[in-house]
Amino acid sequence: xxxLVESGGGEVQPGGALTLSCTVPGSSFGDYSFMWFRRPPGxxxxxxxxxxxxxxxxxxxxxxxxxxxxxxxDAKNTLYLRLNxxxxxxTATYYCAAAGPRNEGYCSASGAGMKYWGKGTLVTxxx
Numbered sequence: 001x002x003x004l005v006e007s008g009g010g011e012v013q014p015g016g017a018l019t020l021s022c023t024v025p026g027s028s029f030g031d032y033s034f035m036w037f038r039r040p041p042g043x044x045x046x047x048x049x050x051x052x053x054x055x056x057x058x059x060x061x062x063x064x065x066x067x068x069x070x071x072x073x074d075a076k077n078t079l080y081l082r083l084n085x086x087x088x089x090x091t092a093t094y095y096c097a098a099a100g101p102r103n104e105g106y107c108s109a110s111g112a113g114m115k116y117w118g119k120g121t122l123v124t125x126x127x
Contacts, residue, residue: 070082
């Protein structure tokens with residue numbers, strides 16, 4: 001069982017920035033593809049960004065273009081999501097997810113290829 005633990009959420013003002021972390025203890029971290037998702041209040045889950053085990057990355061939501069970025073540190077078993085220039089529309093619970101190792105799973109906006117999910121961390125943008 002792969003466990004994912006998100007952290008770094010909080011309340012920030014519009015225009016602010018945050019870095020979210022997703023730690024995956026005890027795993028062969030480098031063998032996994034990961035994604036970040038979010039669920040705004042009262043809305044469906046949205047796929048945001050992918051970091052594949054192959055090194056490829058992907059973006060699945062136009063509103064985050066140029067503002068959000070995904071990165072990973074395989075030595076630290078940690079996935080990151082950098083959020084810049086935040087707006088109230090970015091208010092959501094943010095989740096990280098992992099596919100099965102290597103080709104057992106895939107990145108997609110729906111999250112259908114993800115197998116393991118964190119519990120989420122809340123990000124609130126408010127003045």
